[in-house]
Amino acid sequence: MATSLREAIDAARGGPPGVSSYPDPLGLRVQPVVPVETFVMVQDNDCHWYVVPASKQQEAARYFDAVDRYWADVDAPGDPPPEPPWLDRVGGSPSLVKSHEYRIGGRP
Numbered sequence: 001m002a003t004s005l006r007e008a009i010d011a012a013r014g015g016p017p018g019v020s021s022y023p024d025p026l027g028l029r030v031q032p033v034v035p036v037e038t039f040v041m042v043q044d045n046d047c048h049w050y051v052v053p054a055s056k057q058q059e060a061a062r063y064f065d066a067v068d069r070y071w072a073d074v075d076a077p078g079d080p081p082p083e084p085p086w087l088d089r090v091g092g093s094p095s096l097v098k099s100h101e102y103r104i105g106g107r108p
Contacts, residue, residue: 041094049090051097056086063087 025061044064052060063084070080082088090096 022083043091043098049092049094049097051090053086056084057085060087 039051040054040057042050042052042057042060043066044050050060063081066081070076
C-alpha cells in the first residue's frame with residue numbers, strides 16, 4: 001500500500017518507485033537521465049591505437065609505461081602486465097573506429 005502521494009502516483013502509472021513524476025498537463029512521463037560515458041583514442045609507445053574511457057586516460061598511460069619497462073628489461077621474469085579490460089585495441093587504423101558524435105579538445 002502506498003504511503004505517500006508520490007508512491008500512489010508511481011503505483012497507478014506502473015512505474016518503479018521514485019522514477020515517475022507527478023502527472024503533467026500533457027500526460028508525459030519524466031524519464032531518468034542515464035549518464036553517457038565519453039571515450040577517447042590514445043596511442044601506446046609503439047603507435048598502436050586504443051579506445052579508452054576518458055576517465056581512464058591517465059591509467060592507460062601508466063599501463064603503457066609499465067609494458068615498456070617490462071620489455072626494456074632483457075631479464076624480465078614472467079609475462080608482461082595484463083591488458084586492462086577497459087582498454088580496447090583498435091587493430092590497425094583509427095579510421096576503423098566509428099562514432100555518431102565527437103568533440104575535439106575543448107571545442108563544442
